[in-house]
Amino acid sequence: MKPARLIMTLFTAVTLSVPLASTASAAPETDGHHHTLRWAAPKGFHIGSAVAGGGHHEEQPYPDPFTSDRPYRRVLAAEFSSVSPENQMKWEYIHPERNRYNFGTADAIVRFAKQNRQVVRGHTLLWHSQNPEWLEQGKFTADELRAILREHIKTVVGRYAGRIQQWDVANEIFTDSGALRTTENIWIRELGPGIVADAFRWAHQADPKAKLFFNDYNVESVNAKSDAYYALIKDLRAAGVPVHGFSAQGHLSLDYGFPDDLERNLKRFASLGLETAMTEVDVRMTLPASGVPTEAQLRQQADYYQRMLTACLNVRTCRSFTIWGFTDKYSWVPVFFQGQGAATVMWNDYTRKPAYHALRSTLAGRR
Numbered sequence: 001m002k003p004a005r006l007i008m009t010l011f012t013a014v015t016l017s018v019p020l021a022s023t024a025s026a027a028p029e030t031d032g033h034h035h036t037l038r039w040a041a042p043k044g045f046h047i048g049s050a051v052a053g054g055g056h057h058e059e060q061p062y063p064d065p066f067t068s069d070r071p072y073r074r075v076l077a078a079e080f081s082s083v084s085p086e087n088q089m090k091w092e093y094i095h096p097e098r099n100r101y102n103f104g105t106a107d108a109i110v111r112f113a114k115q116n117r118q119v120v121r122g123h124t125l126l127w128h129s130q131n132p133e134w135l136e137q138g139k140f141t142a143d144e145l146r147a148i149l150r151e152h153i154k155t156v157v158g159r160y161a162g163r164i165q166q167w168d169v170a171n172e173i174f175t176d177s178g179a180l181r182t183t184e185n186i187w188i189r190e191l192g193p194g195i196v197a198d199a200f201r202w203a204h205q206a207d208p209k210a211k212l213f214f215n216d217y218n219v220e221s222v223n224a225k226s227d228a229y230y231a232l233i234k235d236l237r238a239a240g241v242p243v244h245g246f247s248a249q250g251h252l253s254l255d256y257g258f259p260d261d262l263e264r265n266l267k268r269f270a271s272l273g274l275e276t277a278m279t280e281v282d283v284r285m286t287l288p289a290s291g292v293p294t295e296a297q298l299r300q301q302a303d304y305y306q307r308m309l310t311a312c313l314n315v316r317t318c319r320s321f322t323i324w325g326f327t328d329k330y331s332w333v334p335v336f337f338q339g340q341g342a343a344t345v346m347w348n349d350y351t352r353k354p355a356y357h358a359l360r361s362t363l364a365g366r367r
């Protein structure tokens, strides 16, 4: 065993010896750490997962996954070299009142990542969704709103400075037709599009080492939305704004075709001098009446996962591939899309689907 891997294994063992509030009964598949995704990945390539908690989880009949589910934590530590808080760094969670921050879970995730030699993707600073009511309903002047955003970015990014590899600074700022979300997005609506550049500048001042990203869904292909990002980022970089990356979320569905031009699209952003990443990958499907996917669906799902990963691996600047949760037990998909699900790479009991094996063998093929 390589020394670095041995140390990682020991770190993992230490982390998992911490007692947890409650434990689930399922035992994850444990066929050795060298059969994990992170072990299979080529050097310097980060394979990540969202860390389940907050958001839709709060309405589900289970306790908080990250803090309560011990087998969940074991798989999270063993399989991944990058973690992204699914909801725990979003405004409504981390900044619930104007003068109060709630850093508890975000701190715990960053600590967990350090103990397990994982990097962290911060998510997210400027978005139209999951903002607290005090912000959305507050009657602030433009100057006040600007000061609120600046203070939030300085506080949150500053707190984790040096410990976040990539920040999704601006999330989902364009509609599918490539128009800025000028009505839904409070920041752009009230302060104008220039606020986006300011958000990047403030984040860069707070943590000069973090790579700062634009992140969105439905930008896997060359289309109106990804064209809008391409044009905006080109302009911002020409103006010296610290934008370092562009990421496609990768929420795909078997009901639609695979975006065959994903690699070509990522490459055009790479040619602007940007890092690229896949940040929220999952592949949902319409389930049969039984609720259990067919063999053919599982095969096709594995193929979609594998092709997304291959596209990223084929782009020199794409060094980070994150799935939006690794187990169906906690997936957001059935909560949002009625009749759909099975979108992740593991079943509820953490046993592995064909998609998991497709990811691992694709990674291993590039070591």
Ligand code: G3I
Pocket (backbone or CB within 6 Å): 054, 055, 056, 057, 059, 086, 087, 129, 130, 217, 249, 280, 332, 335
């Ligand atoms: O805030 C409302 C609350 O007022 C209402 O009473 C309650 C009733 O359903 O819903 C609450 O909203 C929930 C929200 O989180 C805020 O906590 C939604 O139901 C819940 O579905 C939502 O889930 C999160 C979602 O983002 C919100 O957009 C998911 O957990 C999270 O996985 C998902 O993640 C996003 C990424 O951040 C960005 N890209 C897309 C991805 C999937 O939607």
